[in-house]
Amino acid sequence: MSDQITYDGGDEDDILAAEYVLGVLDAPERAAADRRLLDDRQFAGRVARWQQDLAPFDAAYAEVTPPPQILGAIQARLFDRPAPHGLFRRLWSGVGFWRGVAAVSLAALALGAVITVYSPPTPGPSLVTTIAANNSDVSFVALYDSARDQLRVRQTSGTGADGDKSYELWVIPVGQKPVSLGVLAAETSKRALPADLAALIRAGATLAVTLEPLGGSPSGDPTGPVLAAGAIQAI
Amino acid sequence: MLTAQALADLVARTALRDRSAFADLYQHASAKLFGVLLRILKDRAEAEDALQEVFIRVWQKAHGYSSDRASAMTWMITIARNHAIDRLRQRREVTSGLDAAETVADSAPTPEAEAIATSERARIDTCLDELEADKAGAVRSAYIEGWSYQELADRYSVPVNTMRTWLRRSLLKLRDCLSL
Numbered sequence: 313m314s315d316q317i318t319y320d321g322g323d324e325d326d327i328l329a330a331e332y333v334l335g336v337l338d339a340p341e342r343a344a345a346d347r348r349l350l351d352d353r354q355f356a357g358r359v360a361r362w363q364q365d366l367a368p369f370d371a372a373y374a375e376v377t378p379p380p381q382i383l384g385a386i387q388a389r390l391f392d393r394p395a396p397h398g399l400f401r402r403l404w405s406g407v408g409f410w411r412g413v414a415a416v417s418l419a420a421l422a423l424g425a426v427i428t429v430y431s432p433p434t435p436g437p438s439l440v441t442t443i444a445a446n447n448s449d450v451s452f453v454a455l456y457d458s459a460r461d462q463l464r465v466r467q468t469s470g471t472g473a474d475g476d477k478s479y480e481l482w483v484i485p486v487g488q489k490p491v492s493l494g495v496l497a498a499e500t501s502k503r504a505l506p507a508d509l510a511a512l513i514r515a516g517a518t519l520a521v522t523l524e525p526l527g528g529s530p531s532g533d534p535t536g537p538v539l540a541a542g543a544i545q546a547i
Numbered sequence: 548m549l550t551a552q553a554l555a556d557l558v559a560r561t562a563l564r565d566r567s568a569f570a571d572l573y574q575h576a577s578a579k580l581f582g583v584l585l586r587i588l589k590d591r592a593e594a595e596d597a598l599q600e601v602f603i604r605v606w607q608k609a610h611g612y613s614s615d616r617a618s619a620m621t622w623m624i625t626i627a628r629n630h631a632i633d634r635l636r637q638r639r640e641v642t643s644g645l646d647a648a649e650t651v652a653d654s655a656p657t658p659e660a661e662a663i664a665t666s667e668r669a670r671i672d673t674c675l676d677e678l679e680a681d682k683a684g685a686v687r688s689a690y691i692e693g694w695s696y697q698e699l700a701d702r703y704s705v706p707v708n709t710m711r712t713w714l715r716r717s718l719l720k721l722r723d724c725l726s727l
Contacts, residue, residue: 323719326718326719326722327715327718327719330718330721330722331714331715331718333690334686334689334690334714334718335628335629335632335635335689335690335693335694335695336689336694336695336696336699336714337636337695338636338695338696339633339636339637342632342633342636360616360617363617363621363625364616364617364621365671365721365722365725366671366690367617367618367621367624368670368671368672369671369687369690369691370583370620370621370624372586372687372691373579373582373583373586373624373691374582374586375578375579375581375582376578376581376582376585377577377578377581378577378578378581378595378598379595382577382595382598382599383570383573383574383577383602385599386573386599386602386603387566387570389599389603390603390606391566482563484560484563484564484565486565486567487565487567487568489556489560490559490560490563518563518564518565520562520563520564533556533559534559534563535614535615536613537610537611537612537613538559538562538563538609538610539610541562541563541564541610543564
């Protein structure tokens with residue numbers, strides 16, 4: 313008698329998903345499942361369902377306060393990095409429309425880390441950011457003319473939102489909740505901001521784009537995944 | 548303790564590169580995640596190192612979190628468990644964990660965690676009750692302790708292939724019960 317059991321394809325995948333969530337697989341099997349999660353949506357769905365079903369076990373984990381220095385170590389690893397200029401140049405040269413806006417300081421978000429790049433500033437009334445993210449192919453460039461309270465946003469890569477979805481633009485003042493700047497309906501948009509919103513467009517704040525139901529978030533707060541984000545910097 | 552919604556808001560703001568929200572998120576979630584890592588890794592120094600990695604992943608992956616799929620705490624615990632289990636599986640000596648297991652005391656979950664999990668847990672408990680006691684125990688321990696098939700087999704004194712068959716049959720039964 314063999315110990316092997318055979319299942320139909322769905323069962324086999326479902327068992328593998330459960331074994332992955334439980335954690336009983338060995339290192340090569342886990343690595344294979346991790347790779348599969350990247351491009352097999354059905355398998356990812358099975359894993360997500362098991363995670364949800366087994367999550368009640370999490371109540372068994374007692375809280376243990378970690379030593380106080382750990383947060384500082386995490387922040388140092390995330391935020392105290394030198395700027396890689398090469399990546400900046402590539403991003404920038406891909407954005408022909410904005411090439412006229414020379415010599416800016418600009419922050420981009422790529423590869424999951426904040427990359428701040430500085431070039432000598434020239435006098436001017438504007439603020440700029442690229443809004444980009446690692447695991448979506450959607451990116452934007454935003455330019456704010458503070459003399460006219462006018463915000464221009466241009467999509468620089470990726471497609472428009474699917475028929476039943478909208479891209480929504482947000483500004484996040486430091487330490488505050490996101491505030492909607494409206495839905496991005498076209499590849500290029502230009503909008504005059506009322507004074508209360510214009511006051512939020514400041515260096516250090518973040519611009520972000522989320523995927524929302526058609527017409528924008530019904531609640532007034534972001535509900536969908538963040539597609540792209542970038543910090544605002546003065547030119 | 549923050550509400551689930553407040554915690555989800557902190558993750559959303561972290562996704563938007565809000566560093567103060569990230570620090571708040573750490574204050575509210577680090578003890579639970581450290582508990583997860585200690586329980587699975589059973590080594591304090593390694594758990595501290597793993598906690599750094601987990602929060603770096605939280606920062607990096609926050610934009611992929613969607614509150615309609617899982618609570619923010621469940622999402623973060625999943626990251627912590629996955630990281631801890633990856634570390635465990637890369638250790639050469641899997642058996643050394645057996646002795647160390649006793650060094651980390653089993654402490655009771657907080658009342659808040661109990662309250663949140665009660666309704667969901669009733670469902671999984673009902674389904675686990677349909678399995679034989681040792682098989683239900685194997686499923687639970689595999690999840691909570693991060694045991695491999697080999698460690699489960701050692702604990703239950705059965706050959707590893709037998710354990711594999713047990714667990715897979717148990718998971719199929721569990722799935723059928725949970726999806727009713």
